[in-house]
Structures are given as C-alpha cells and as structure tokens.
Amino acid sequence: MTLQRRLLLLLLIGVPLIWLVSLGAAILHARKEINELFDTQEVRLAQQVMALLPGDALATDPPVLRGDPGEADLETMAVSVWIDGQRVAADREGSAIPYPPGASGFAMPHIARERWRIFYLPSADGRRVVAVGQSMNERRNLLGGLIMSQLLPWLLSLPVLALVMTWAVRHALGPVRQLAQQIERRRADDLSPLDRGTAPAELQPLVDSTNALFARLQRMLDNERRLTADAAHELRTPLAALRAQWDAARLAPDTTARTHAMERIGTGLDRLTRLVEQLLSLARADGAALAANAHPVDWRAVAEQAVSACLPLIDSTGSEIEVEWPETGVPLPLRGDEALLATLIRNLIDNALRYSPPQSQVTIRFENDRLLVQDRGPGIDDRIRSQLGERFVRSPGAGNPGSGLGISIVRRIAELHRLDVGFAARPGGGLQVTLRPSATS
Amino acid sequence: MRLLLVEDDPTLGDGLASGLRALGFTVDWMRTGADADGSLASVAYDAVILDLGLPDEDGLAWLRRWRDRGDTCPVLILTARDAVESRVGGLDTGADDYLVKPVALAELAARLRALMRRARGTAEPVWRHGALEFDPGTRAVRYRGQRIELTAREAGVLEVLLLNPGRVLSKSQIEEKLFGWDEDVDSNALEVWIHRLRRKIAQGVVRTVRGVGYVIGPAEELT
Numbered sequence: 001m002t003l004q005r006r007l008l009l010l011l012l013i014g015v016p017l018i019w020l021v022s023l024g025a026a027i028l029h030a031r032k033e034i035n036e037l038f039d040t041q042e043v044r045l046a047q048q049v050m051a052l053l054p055g056d057a058l059a060t061d062p063p064v065l066r067g068d069p070g071e072a073d074l075e076t077m078a079v080s081v082w083i084d085g086q087r088v089a090a091d092r093e094g095s096a097i098p099y100p101p102g103a104s105g106f107a108m109p110h111i112a113r114e115r116w117r118i119f120y121l122p123s124a125d126g127r128r129v130v131a132v133g134q135s136m137n138e139r140r141n142l143l144g145g146l147i148m149s150q151l152l153p154w155l156l157s158l159p160v161l162a163l164v165m166t167w168a169v170r171h172a173l174g175p176v177r178q179l180a181q182q183i184e185r186r187r188a189d190d191l192s193p194l195d196r197g198t199a200p201a202e203l204q205p206l207v208d209s210t211n212a213l214f215a216r217l218q219r220m221l222d223n224e225r226r227l228t229a230d231a232a233h234e235l236r237t238p239l240a241a242l243r244a245q246w247d248a249a250r251l252a253p254d255t256t257a258r259t260h261a262m263e264r265i266g267t268g269l270d271r272l273t274r275l276v277e278q279l280l281s282l283a284r285a286d287g288a289a290l291a292a293n294a295h296p297v298d299w300r301a302v303a304e305q306a307v308s309a310c311l312p313l314i315d316s317t318g319s320e321i322e323v324e325w326p327e328t329g330v331p332l333p334l335r336g337d338e339a340l341l342a343t344l345i346r347n348l349i350d351n352a353l354r355y356s357p358p359q360s361q362v363t364i365r366f367e368n369d370r371l372l373v374q375d376r377g378p379g380i381d382d383r384i385r386s387q388l389g390e391r392f393v394r395s396p397g398a399g400n401p402g403s404g405l406g407i408s409i410v411r412r413i414a415e416l417h418r419l420d421v422g423f424a425a426r427p428g429g430g431l432q433v434t435l436r437p438s439a440t441s
Numbered sequence: 442m443r444l445l446l447v448e449d450d451p452t453l454g455d456g457l458a459s460g461l462r463a464l465g466f467t468v469d470w471m472r473t474g475a476d477a478d479g480s481l482a483s484v485a486y487d488a489v490i491l492d493l494g495l496p497d498e499d500g501l502a503w504l505r506r507w508r509d510r511g512d513t514c515p516v517l518i519l520t521a522r523d524a525v526e527s528r529v530g531g532l533d534t535g536a537d538d539y540l541v542k543p544v545a546l547a548e549l550a551a552r553l554r555a556l557m558r559r560a561r562g563t564a565e566p567v568w569r570h571g572a573l574e575f576d577p578g579t580r581a582v583r584y585r586g587q588r589i590e591l592t593a594r595e596a597g598v599l600e601v602l603l604l605n606p607g608r609v610l611s612k613s614q615i616e617e618k619l620f621g622w623d624e625d626v627d628s629n630a631l632e633v634w635i636h637r638l639r640r641k642i643a644q645g646v647v648r649t650v651r652g653v654g655y656v657i658g659p660a661e662e663l664t
Contacts, residue, residue, distance in 0.1 A: 239543040
C-alpha cells in the first residue's frame with residue numbers, strides 16, 4: 001500500500017471516528033445538563049406554586065399569557081394542584097397528570113403513551129400536592145436539536161475536509177514522489193548524486209545513503225571500466241606481435257626464418273595466456289567479496305600453493321626458491337582469503353624470477369609482523385618505483401617482459417587485506433618487497 | 442625502401458621487421474627513442490613506423506621533436522592507443538598515418554607504400570617510366586608489357602633509382618636504402634645487381650655517371 005493511501009485511509013477513518021466519540025461524550029454530557037436544568041426548574045416551579053397557593057380557592061383556568069413570549073415554550077411545563085385529593089387547579093397539560101396518593105418527589109409515569117417526568121411536592125400537612133411535569137419528548141427534542149446543530153455542519157464539511165486532507169497528504173508527500181521520479185527517470189549508467197537541496201529533513205538520510213550507494217557503485221564501475229579499457233589496450237600489443245609473427249612466418253623465405261617466427265609465436269601465445277590469467281585475477285580481486293571468505297590465514301598452505309604455481313618458471317630459469325619461517329610465534333597473523341593471498345605471493349615470486357638473472361635465488365621470509373620477498377635482480381629504477389602498481393607500467397628493457405599487471409594485482413590484494421606494500425633496494429643488490437599490516441588498520 | 446621501425450616490444454618488433462623484410466623493405470629496428478634518434482640523424486629513411494609507448498620517451502614527444510627540427514620523413518604511428526583523441530593528437534603532431542594494433546602486415550605495407558607515393562607527389566599506384574612499369578606492392582616489373590623476373594635485391598635497386606628519377610645517386614646513397622644497420626655489404630654487390638638489371642631489362646635502364654654514381658635511364662630511351 002502506498003504511503004499516500006495509508007495516510008489518507010488513517011486520516012479519513014480516524015478523524016470521523018475521533019469526532020464521533022467526542023460527539024457521543026458531548027451528548028451524554030448535554031443530556032445530563034438538560035435533565036439537571038429541567039429537573040431544577042420543575043422543583044422550583046412546584047415550590048413557587050406551593051408558596052402561592054391561597055388557603056382554599058384557586059382558579060381552574062390558568063391566566064392566558066398575552067404579549068411576546070420571547071423564546072419561551074410555555075407548553076413544555078405542565079402544572080397540577082390537588083387539595084385533599086381534589087384537583088383544584090391545572091393548566092391544559094397539567095390536567096392529564098395523574099394523582100397517585102402519597103406521591104412525593106420525581107416519578108416517570110406514561111401519560112397518553114408518552115413518558116413524563118413529574119415532580120410531586122406535597123405540603124407539610126399532606127393535604128395539598130403540587131405536581132410539575134414535562135414530557136420526556138421535550139427533553140429529547142432539545143437534545144436532538146443540540147446534536148443536529150453540531151452534526152449537520154460537520155457532515156456538510158466532511159467532503160470538503162476529505163478533499164483538503166487528500167490534497168494536504170498529496171502535497172506533503174510531493175517530495176517523496178519527486179525523489180522517486182528523479183530516480184526512476186535516471187539512465188542506468190547515471191550515478192550522479194541525487195539533489196539534496198529540495199528533500200525535506202525526513203528524507204535527507206535516505207537521500208544521503210542513496211548518494212553514498214551511488215558513489216560506491218560509481219567507484220566500482222570506474223574500476224571495472226578502467227580494467228576493461230586497460231585490458232583492451234594491453235591485449236593489443238601481444239595480439240599485434242602474434243599477428244606480425246604469423247605474417248612473418250607465412251612470408252618467411254626459408255625454414256630457419258619460419259622456425260624462428262614459429263618459436264616467437266609460441267612465446268607470444270605464452271605471454272598472452274599469462275596476461276589473460278593476470279587480468280582475470282585482477283578482475284576477481286577487484287570485485288572480491290573478501291569479507292565473506294575471510295578466515296585466519298594459514299600461511300604455510302598459501303606459500304605452498306604459490307610456490308607450486310611458480311614451479312615451471314622456477315625450473316625453466318634454473319632458480320631456487322627458499323621459504324623461511326620465524327623461529328617462534330605466528331607468522332604475520334591475518335584474516336583473509338587464502339586463494340587471493342596465494343595469487344599475491346605468486347605474482348611477487350613471478351616478478352622476482354622474471355627480473356632476476358638465471359640461477360638466482362628468491363627468498364620468501366615470513367616474520368612475526370611482516371612478509372619479505374627478496375631477489376637478486378636489478379632492483380627497480382627510482383623513476384619507475386613511483387609508478388609501480390599503476391596498471392601496465394613495467395621496467396624498461398626487460399628481456400622477459402611482464403604485462404605490468406603483476407604489481408597492480410599485488411597492490412590490489414594487499415589493499416583488500418589492509419596490508420602495505422613497500423619496495424626497497426636489498427642490501428647486496430636486488431629488490432626487497434615488504435608486506436606489513438597498514439598503519440591505519 | 443628503407444624503414445625505421447621504433448618499437449620496444451621484442452616479439453612485435455621482431456615479427457614486423459622480419460615480415461617487412463620479406464616484403465622487400467629494408468628495416469632498421471630500434472627499441473628506444475634515443476636509438477631511433479641516432480638512426481634518423483644518420484640515414485635518410487623513406488618512412489618511420491613509430492610506437493607511442495616507448496620505454497624512455499613518449500612517441501609523440503619524439504615525433505614533435507623531429508618535426509620541430511624540420512624533418513619531413515613520412516611517419517606512420519602504430520600503437521595500442523585507440524582513443525579518438527590519441528589518433529587526432531598523433532596526426533596533428535605530424536604523423537602521416539595512424540594505425541591501431543594489431544594490424545595485418547599487408548595493410549601496414551600498403552599504407553607505407555601509399556605514404557611514400559604521396560611523398561613522391563603522385564597518386565599512381567604503379568610507377569611508370571617510359572615502357573618500364575614497377576608495382577611497389579607486388580614488386581612486379583614489366584618492360585614493354587613483358588614480365589621481368591627480378592630478385593628482391595635487384596628490384597630494390599630499381600625501386601631506389603625509380604624513386605629518384607633524374608637524380609644521380611652515389612653508390613653509398615643507394616646502399617643506404619638497401620641495407621639495414623645489421624647487414625654486411627659486399628662492396629661489389631651493387632655493381633653486380635646493376636649489371637643484371639641491364640641484362641634482364643635493357644642496357645639503358647641504368648646509366649652510370651663516372652665518378653658520381655648511377656641514375657635511371659631517361660624515359661624516352663626506355664620505349
């Protein structure tokens with residue numbers, strides 16, 4: 001149910017309901033007041049009549065009122081007087097009041113099928129009795145008139161009230177509708193923030209959190225787009241190389257040239273395969289829902305996985321790899337995704353091997369608070385070091401060129417695990433990569 | 442025709458160089474902007490194939506530097522940068538053509554030939570000189586309608602001479618167009634090829650100017 005319909009329903013049912021209850025209370029109160037008023041009048045009148053009674057005689061015919069009666073309804077009160085059980089005086093209605101012997105105080109007999117409220121006032125010696133009465137219809141009419149005077153204007157104004165409420169609700173919910181339209185009209189790729197200015201205070205938190213979501217989505221999209229653009233860009237060169245070598249092989253004037261081109265095609269395919277694998281791991285690390293896969297990391301399993309993956313390259317370069325563990329304590333305690341961390345270490349080993357001379361040694365050193373990967377390669381140029389980790393930046397003149405993605409992957413996975421990556425010259429030559437928990441975490 | 446290839450990627454550079462050589466071009470392959478500087482300063486290349494992502498310098502900066510110096514050598518940019526702004530930037534900096542990797546060798550060669558054709562100031566795809574016809578695409582030679590079978594080197598010599606009609610070229614000027622940096626030159630080779638050209642086509646096809654060099658024979662005599 002829409003908010004608007006719910007509000008309208010509550011208002012249109014609730015307001016008349018409350019009004020009816022309060023009307024009921026008003027009626028009860030009015031009836032009590034009316035009864036009290038007329039009862040008092042009856043008593044007063046009876047006392048006055050009693051006081052005015054002469055010793056014996058009383059005119060049977062009441063005096064006729066002449067002149068302006070004002071608002072008075074003179075037929076509402078009936079009076080009757082008895083002396084020694086004989087009705088000696090009564091007005092027109094009063095003649096119908098019965099005389100029950102010994103009556104005193106209020107009674108409510110039926111007279112001509114109407115209920116009456118009659119006050120009997122006997123004198124001290126009991127010889128004279130004055131009765132003042134009034135038909136209950138009179139009182140009910142009065143009450144009815146009062147109710148109608150309240151109810152009628154209200155019933156007449158009810159449709160107007162409903163219209164005004166509907167308009168008010170629609171108007172009040174306008175900003176919600178506008179917000180909904182603003183979101184609805186958006187193109188799928190439009191992630192610009194919603195306009196915060198026009199939204200009322202109640203909607204500000206919603207607008208803010210929606211904008212925050214948009215910002216997160218935008219960052220994710222930008223990341224994906226950049227990756228795609230980078231990938232497209234970076235796939236061109238190996239593809240061009242394959243294409244050129246293929247053309248060279250077709251045009252080769254002799255077998256030697258053809259064999260040479262074929263070998264290069266093989267190299268090019270290896271390189272393309274590795275590039276695609278790296279792009280995939282980067283895409284996975286970029287979109288990784290790390291929190292869901294985070295466990296306390298078993299570094300031994302991670303190292304085993306990483307080194308196994310590098311074995312072909314280790315063998316082909318005749319290099320050695322050594323993993324060192326701390327003598328006491330736990331190596332670099334961390335919660336994280338072991339598969340991603342293995343990818344990280346594999347890329348570091350891979351880089352170390354690619355940039356090191358053949359038959360060199362790469363050391364992976366776990367310490368209690370950090371992880372080191374050391375090689376005896378040429379190290380990193382200062383000029384390049386600042387650009388490291390930007391996708392596809394690679395050291396110049398590398399004989400065994402990487403894609404320039406490895407360090408991006410390392411950086412990305414480290415960032416997901418709140419690890420800082422440092423590159424430094426290793427004493428005695430080579431590069432030392434350090435991973436340690438970042439200071440901010 | 443002698444080309445300068447500036448490309449840092451080893452597999453791509455190697456493939457382009459061997460492929461273009463197989464198509465009859467003479468190719469010098471340089472991997473850095475600095476090396477390319479040295480080459481372009483010392484040899485009159487017919488065209489340059491330029492990669493933009495060089496390890497020591499941006500290819501566009503390299504090109505701008507040479508254009509600022511007044512170098513008019515045709516330049517074809519071959520790059521992975523495919524954005525429109527990159528293409529516009531490349532052409533506006535002074536490149537004569539812009540190709541995005543990967544590219545078929547045949548297309549690259551055709552574009553190079555088109556560049557050189559325009560550099561010669563002609564739109565004719567087949568070069569005519571009297572009754573002599575030379576197709577730089579297929580490197581086929583016809584004389585008086587007859588197909589003449591030439592080796593790659595012989596065709597190369599003929600091409601160089603046809604590219605400079607009426608101009609006497611020294612032996613070293615011709616050799617410069619025929620041999621890359623890494624090729625050994627036999628000192629008598631050129632004389633041998635010119636001799637064969639005269640024998641296969643006509644005596645008057647190449648004229649020797651004693652003490653200076655060689656020039657293609659006048660068109661009116663090659664009928």
